[in-house]
Amino acid sequence: MRSKSGFAPYLALITAVFQIVLSQGAEWGQRAFRQPLDPWAYALLLAGPLMIVVHRKYPIPTALVAFAAVYLFIWGGYPYGGIFISPIVMLFWLVSRRHRPTAWILAGVSLALFIVYAWSTHQPQRGLFHDLAVSSFILLTMVAAELARIAGERRAQQQRAAExxxxxxxxxxxxxxxxxxxxxxxxxxxxxxxxxxxxxxxxxxxxxxxxxxxxxxxxxxxxxxxxxxxxxxxxxxxxxxxxxxxxxxxxxxxxxxxxxxxxxxxxxxxxxxxxxxxxxxxxxxxxxxxxxxxxxxxxxxxxxxxxxxxxxxxxxxxxxxxxxxxxxxxxxxxxxxxxxxxxxxxxxxxxxxxxxxxxxxxxxxxxxxxx
Structure with missing residues (x-):
């Protein structure tokens, strides 16, 4: 059975591929109001997957780097889309590995920054619907992470009881x-x-x-x-x-x-x-x-x-x-x-x-x- 640390490089590779492909698709769909991808944007798209590789050893620093890459990507005017996969993975891992306060703080900071960004830069999608959509997405992500944590703890408890x-x-x-x-x-x-x-x-x-x-x-x-x-x-x-x-x-x-x-x-x-x-x-x-x-x-x-x-x-x-x-x-x-x-x-x-x-x-x- 492959260990979790051995699985991380494969997950990082999959995340990198999806972030790049989805961002390229988003670039075509959002070309009217977002900046095209450039070398700096691709570097930010790869930062999160690289952090996944070493996340188990440095959980909090790698999560901070991955979220910082997302913030720079969005504030740089690059298209919304695949860049959000890495932080979602980080939130799930933080919650499941007993770093729940850090996960909730990062989720709250991200919500505040995305709303401030939309209003301060006069984005065309800003408004109450945008704010509710962002809030709902982040909240649902955290709820899913908590449910996954509870299910994992229950499985571990059942395994301990069986042993x-x-x-x-x-x-x-x-x-x-x-x-x-x-x-x-x-x-x-x-x-x-x-x-x-x-x-x-x-x-x-x-x-x-x-x-x-x-x-x-x-x-x-x-x-x-x-x-x-x-x-x-x-x-x-x-x-x-x-x-x-x-x-x-x-x-x-x-x-x-x-x-x-x-x-x-x-x-x-x-x-x-x-x-x-x-x-x-x-x-x-x-x-x-x-x-x-x-x-x-x-x-x-x-x-x-x-x-x-x-x-x-x-x-x-x-x-x-x-x-x-x-x-x-x-x-x-x-x-x-x-x-x-x-x-x-x-x-x-x-x-x-x-x-x-x-x-x-x-x-x-x-x-x-x-x-």
Whole structure:
């Protein structure tokens, strides 16, 4: 895209051509009462376009020179017409580049000088109509310049708002990716740790059970690599933005957890992708916590599909053997689950329940439509 400063020479060339051609046409039409063009007149016709070239660097001095050239051209008796193009360009640029007072002062001075010139030199067109016509032309030029400024500022504001929204969405996407990575890593690494500890404990006395634990580790490590790849793919252009996991994979999740899990569903209905992903991650994190802090405990996972909300309830009855990872971790699992629920307008309550622990999330759902 060509910069504005790079466009100035082309605009100056176009302005010069139009000023000369229009002035030559005006010379023929006004030959009865205006002076013919001479070298001095052509020099004045080129002064304004030359100022356009360097106007961006010296806005006020170049505008003064361009208007001075117009005043000398008119007071020299040369024909009206093309000479006014340069000052119009200058007025638009002054207004759009935060030099509005200078633009209005030059417009007022020009109006006064043109009226004084017409009356002091007894021009045949002088009179009330001439004064109103000059005033209207200058006023309309300034109004058009102000409207162009307002439109430009509005476009710039919309662009800034769009950029800010883009930055906000990027920030939210990074937060979502971080949460996804946390859930994927926390669940699978905890599972791998627990199964590795189990395998080491059973290696000598119960090698077949140790083999099962090692097979679970292999599956979990493959799963974590696949899910991390799915999450990180959102960084690539054109990558799908669909959830990396859904409730259709709950049975697989339960099987890999190595826990005694009872999975029940009450009702069924289509779910928005965001709700399905959040529900899956909440169950995943809850199973991770159960494996870490309540090993040996049976876990109940219940999904209740209501007309207005999905209830996800995960509960255990307490540990039956020492917890392998009870002293590990940063404790971000429950806050992360609460953030997921809150992001969808839902709630999550987690706390002791009898001798065990229970997590209950309520995620709002859109009203079902019947066809």
């Amino acid at each position: 800010e929204e883009s930055r906000r969405q990027a920030s939210e996407e990074r937060l979502t990716m971080a949460r996804e990575l946390h859930d994927v890593l926390a669940h699978n690494i905890s599972l791998i740790h627990v199964q590795a500890s189990t395998a080491l404990h059973l290696m000598d006395d119960h090698p077949e059970q140790a083999r099962t634990a090692l097979a679970t580790i292999k599956t979990a490590s493959k799963e974590v690599l696949g899910e991390m790849r799915s999450v990180l793919n959102v960084l690539r252009d054109g990558a799908p933005r669909s959830p990396t996991a859904g409730l259709d994979r709950l049975a697989e999740l339960v099987e890999r957890s190595g826990l005694e899990v009872e999975l029940t569903r009450e009702g069924s209905r289509p779910l928005p992708p965001a709700v399905e992903r959040a529900a899956y991650r909440i169950v995943q994190e809850s199973l991770t916590n159960a494996g870490r802090y309540a090993p040996g405990s049976p876990v109940a996972v219940r999904l209740e599909y209501g007309p207005r909300e999905l209830v996800v309830r995960v509960s255990d009855t307490g540990a039956t053997r020492p917890a392998v990872l009870a002293g590990s971790g940063g404790g971000n699992g429950i806050p992360g689950m609460r953030e997921r629920a809150a992001a969808l307008g839902g709630t999550l309550v987690a706390g002791p329940s009898g001798t065990g622990f229970q997590v209950e999330a309520r995620l709002p759902l859109p009203e079902e439509t019947t066809s």
